[in-house]
Amino acid sequence: MGDAQVPSVEVIRPAGDYRSLEREPLTDVTGSLVGALGLAPPLLIRRVLQEMRESPDQPLAERLAALAEGGRLFATATLDGETPEAYCTAQSRVSGVPIRAAHRGLGFIASAAAAMPSILRAQVPRGVKTTMAEAPPGVSAIWTRRGRLLAVLAPGNHPLPHYEWLVAVALGYRVAVRPSRRDPFTPRRLVRALRAAGIDPGHLALLPADHAGAGVLAAEADLALVYGGDEVVRAHAGDPRVAVRGPGRxxxxxxxxxxxxxxxxxxxxxxxxxxxxxxxxxxxxxxxxxxxxxxxxxxxxxxxxxxxxxxxxxxxxxxxxxxxxxxxxxxxxxxxxxxxxxxxxxxxxxxxxxxxxxxxxxxxxxxxxxxxxxxxxxxxxxxxxxxxxxxxxxxxxxxxxxxxxxGPSPTTESQPNGHLAAFLMESTSFRRAS
Incomplete structure (x- = not known):
């Protein structure tokens, strides 16, 4: 695998990178030490979530433009010294997943970010309005967020699922991501790319954490998107605040x-x-x-x-x-x-x-x-x-x-979609008198 060191993965909060005193070694599949993961303690997680709740809204047009540019930067740019190839190597070296997966993820996530306007349009229920200005006189239904802040307990098996939380960013959610130890590199690169592209810093955070910290994050956000196995599915069964992405079968x-x-x-x-x-x-x-x-x-x-x-x-x-x-x-x-x-x-x-x-x-x-x-x-x-x-x-x-x-389309042939929008949004009744 070689002796090259992977830059340590740190907390990214609204004010920027934060070097935590709580460190966890990052090793590759050979057992070689390649870097460190800076863990956010529960007190810091609570502070960051409060900072995000207090951040100002960002207009939809700005968010969509920043997502498209952020996807392009994710796929092509050198971000804080990390080239796309360096990212792919680090992701593969630590996760053990063939490097072709990271290379495919670069293009897939960039395409999903660019296609976000059509992804969102496809998810709005027929007849439901997206803004008050669209509502005619009388009773209408307006598509509104179920909360303000989404926690993501991210997967480490493959880069592609990370496109899903981009839907939440597009919808105006503040998104706090707890990366997997197997792949902290994909969400770090995405957060960096989106911030460089113009997403308000208060709308994104990267919060590496142990299990206790992950529990605080999921419990104190308004909603949570959680990836895991059957145990995770059972733990959150019936919780309307949590969308679980379990085994695919x-x-x-x-x-x-x-x-x-x-x-x-x-x-x-x-x-x-x-x-x-x-x-x-x-x-x-x-x-x-x-x-x-x-x-x-x-x-x-x-x-x-x-x-x-x-x-x-x-x-x-x-x-x-x-x-x-x-x-x-x-x-x-x-x-x-x-x-x-x-x-x-x-x-x-x-x-x-x-x-x-x-x-x-x-x-x-x-x-x-x-x-x-x-x-x-x-x-x-x-x-x-x-x-x-x-x-x-x-x-x-x-x-x-x-x-x-x-027909002859493998189960792995994935297209970006907005299934998460059905969890994040709801229809609110609105009456316009005139």
């Missing part, structure tokens, strides 16, 4: 009416894109027919993926410290390859299963199972390789499926 369905071998490249992409670490990666392949040939062909293709360090531009699989890699893979009967530098590659795993458990794993892990009615439920996204329109309609009507791809 993405699925690909193969119908009897399609030649599945024609879609083998798509299956490999769906399962293993960017190392198989996204919530959008397919983890269950449902077959209306014989599962054996599908599992064997997919396994053969995934076995050919190389064992490389994450910063190698040909890397296709995630890497973790050897002990952690063994713990993860052995939990499901998988394997890892020791790279000899303290890190190990998590090798793909394909298994045929029936109705047994299908755990979500942070590497390409596909459970190939027979399709049964209802087996597509509880999914962030499903891809339907079939001409059966009745099944497509059933999936669109199923409330536990958030996104449906019909």
């Amino acid at each position: 993405a699925k690909t369905f193969i119908g009897r009416d399609v030649a599945w071998r024609d879609h083998l490249d798509l299956l490999v992409e769906a399962v293993a894109a960017d190392g198989g670490v996204q919530c959008l990666n397919t983890t269950t392949v449902l077959v209306d027919g014989d599962t054996g040939p599908v599992a064997a062909a997919l396994d053969e293709r995934l076995r050919a993926l190389p064992d490389l360090p994450p910063c190698d531009h040909a890397a296709a699989l995630p890497v973790q410290p050897v002990k952690e890699a063994r713990r993860i893979t052995e939990a499901v009967g998988g394997t890892c390859t020791d790279l000899g530098d303290g890190s190990a590659v998590l090798r793909p795993l394909v298994r045929e299963v029936g109705d047994g458990p299908r755990p979500e794993m942070p590497f390409p892990c596909a459970w190939v199972a027979p399709w049964t009615p209802g087996s597509l439920n509880d999914s962030l996204v499903v891809t339907l390789l079939t001409g059966d329109t009745s099944l497509v309609s059933a999936c669109l009507d199923e409330p536990t499926i958030r996104s449906v791809h019909r």
Whole structure:
């Protein structure tokens, strides 16, 4: 991995960078020390949140212009000495995710930021007005914020989910981000880019914190966006203040009416894109027919993926410290390859299963199972390789499926959207007398 040091990640509050006395070492996947994370104690978190609440509003046009320019800077600029390539290297080196994911994130987040006006327009309920000036005489509904300040307990598995909290910035929320220890670099670069582009400093903060600090942040903000596993989902179940982004359980369905071998490249992409670490990666392949040939062909293709360090531009699989890699893979009967530098590659795993458990794993892990009615439920996204329109309609009507791809589009093919807006906003009744 080399001996280059990664600049330490510090608190960014409205007044600027703040060097906390509470430090946590940042290590890469080989165990080498590369920098430090400055942790915000609960008292500082409370002060920063108060500063953000007191910050003035910024006009929508200014926010949208700053978002577009901020996305461009995120993708192309040198920010506080950090080039795009240096960011990608640091992100990959510490997270263990193939560097191609960070490179893809640069363009994706920039595109999402530039497209924010259309993303917001698509989310406004039909007939609802966005400003008082648009409301005609009589009774109208006005789209209004549910709060003023959003806490984001950010993910570390992939850079792409960070585009989601840009929607909150566009809507005028003050956004305080607690970065993941695995990837503090993506939100730091985004905050820097947006501030350089003209977002009011009082609207953004980066608050690295331990679990106690994260709890304070989520509890004292008006609303919270939280990423995590099943434990996090259970902890916040039923809390109307918290939007939880849990395991994706993405699925690909193969119908009897399609030649599945024609879609083998798509299956490999769906399962293993960017190392198989996204919530959008397919983890269950449902077959209306014989599962054996599908599992064997997919396994053969995934076995050919190389064992490389994450910063190698040909890397296709995630890497973790050897002990952690063994713990993860052995939990499901998988394997890892020791790279000899303290890190190990998590090798793909394909298994045929029936109705047994299908755990979500942070590497390409596909459970190939027979399709049964209802087996597509509880999914962030499903891809339907079939001409059966009745099944497509059933999936669109199923409330536990958030996104449906019909035809040869892998579950990992993501488009920026504003799903978060439905959580952040509500319709307020407004009567204009004349």
